[in-house]
Amino acid sequence: MSLSDCVKCWETPCVCGHEYKNYGTSDKIELLRAILKTCSDQEFQEICKEILSVDFDEDHVIEIQYKE
Numbered sequence: 001m002s003l004s005d006c007v008k009c010w011e012t013p014c015v016c017g018h019e020y021k022n023y024g025t026s027d028k029i030e031l032l033r034a035i036l037k038t039c040s041d042q043e044f045q046e047i048c049k050e051i052l053s054v055d056f057d058e059d060h061v062i063e064i065q066y067k068e
Helices: 025-036 042-049
Strands: 052-057 058-068
Touching: 042 052
Parallel strands: none
Antiparallel strands: 052 058
16 A cells, blocks of 8 residues: 555545645645646547536637536
């Protein structure tokens, strides 16, 4: 067992979010930037569509709403 395993989901890195709940906003932004930097434009669009209600017109975002 690794010392960095999440105490809730036991995954490394954490996939349930528990390990990040006490992160401040700037830390969450830094984490998201690090992850999204590795994505292609297509992957970024797919991620946005999955997490948010986002419409893309070619390579431009035309509407963003949080999914409920």
